[in-house]
Amino acid sequence: MVTIRDIAELSGVSTATVSRILNKKGGASDATISKVNAIVKKLGYQPNFVARTLSEQSSDLVALLVPGLGNPYFADLSERIEQAADRRGLHIYLCNSRDERDKVDYYLRFMEGIRVRGAIISSLFVDEEDLTKLNNQGIFTLTMDRACFSHPYSALYVDHRAGGYKATRYLIRQGSCSHLMFISGPEQEKSSEDRYAGYLKAITEAGAKPVAKLTTSFSLAGGYQAAKGFLEDHPGSVDGIFCSDDILAIGAMRACTDLGIRIPRDMRVFGYDDIELAEYSVPRLSTVNQLPEDIGEQIMDLFESTVSSKGKPQKRSIEPHLVIRDSSQTRGA
Incomplete structure (x- = not known):
């Protein structure tokens, strides 16, 4: 060498x-x-990139910590952030934690070791103590979505309670649903819990019945198995399903099909995230869109503002909107 x-x-x-x-x-x-x-x-x-970064005490490398790229939502989000970073002459170091604390610890040590410009973090396993340690070393952070919002550092928050409320209210009012089931991601997954809180609020206001809350992994198989198992054991008990992401919803729709339950005639289904596959599923999936077209720019603007102000907290919230497709139409549609 x-x-x-x-x-x-x-x-x-x-x-x-x-x-x-x-x-x-x-x-x-x-x-x-x-x-x-x-x-x-x-x-x-x-x-030597690392040696140069350490000697100059600066970097054009931004760490992006996400839970995994198997979920199309995070793959799309990562791509948009990287494109926005490219336009600013910055480079993204993608940290795929797979929602494992050991991998999160590894990436946090890596960030400290090479003095990244800062870190954009979406993880259930990064807490306020981790953020304080990074910020105290001059590695300024921006958390988004799944991470805690109440900490004293910069954060971009999606109002998932509003998203869950809007989707459930639509199923009740326009979908004529009165017995609804919620399929959630893993226990203590904050965004799922917020969506569930919105679901309960809409059901309580309408006097509808929350039939069940099913907890599973964020996967097609998870959605399929949760929906199929419950619907087989409780036939005719549900007329609407709200899922905390689109992958779960597509799995649930497949379960309905295999059980001879017609969508939307017998069952209305709503997802969350508006991934590309939602538009091409059969039937096309109604969903909640939480990403504005310029989300990459918004995230990088907030991040750069945080860095230039030496870590001054910047807080911003986004309210999601509904995307109505075939899966939530009324019985007669």
Whole structure:
């Protein structure tokens, strides 16, 4: 591996001079600069990113911690954030935690080790103590969605209670549902709990019946198995299903089909996230959209504002909206 010392020896200058030239800080004649750059090009030298970041105490690398890319929602969100970062000359280091605390710990240590510019975090397993440790080291943070909102640092919050309320109210009023079931993600998953709170509020206001709350993994199989098991054991007890994400809803719709339950004639179904697949499922899935078209720009604007203000807390909330498709139509539709 070619080092700065090799470049210095071949150029006949000090390693400090080579470093200044590579970092475009001058301090050498035009002839020396041209000579060093020519040797760098000839040898194919690549600067050590970590060492340069530590020496300069700055970075164009932004850590993005997400629970996993198997869920299309987080894959789409990550892509939008990366595109917005690219337009600002920044680079995203994607940290896929798989919702495992050990992996979260690894990535938090990594962020500290290479002095990233800051961190954008969506994780159930990052708490206020973790955020305080990062911010105290000058690694400013922005949490979003699934992370806690009440901490004293920057946060982007989606009002999932409002989203759950709107979807359930639609099923009751326009879908003519009176016996509704909620299929949730894992226990203590904050966004699911908020959506469930909105569901209960709409049901209570309308005098409808909350038949069951089923807890499962965020997966097609999870939605399928939860819905199929309950509907087999309690035939005719449910006329509407609200799921805390689209993947669960698509799994639940498949279960209904396998049981001979027609959607939307016999059962109305509502999802959450408005992933691309929702528009192409059969029937097309009604859902809650929580991502404005410019969500990547909003996140990066909030992040950069936080960094430039040396960690001054910035708080912003987003209210989701309904996307009505075939799966929530009334019986006669």
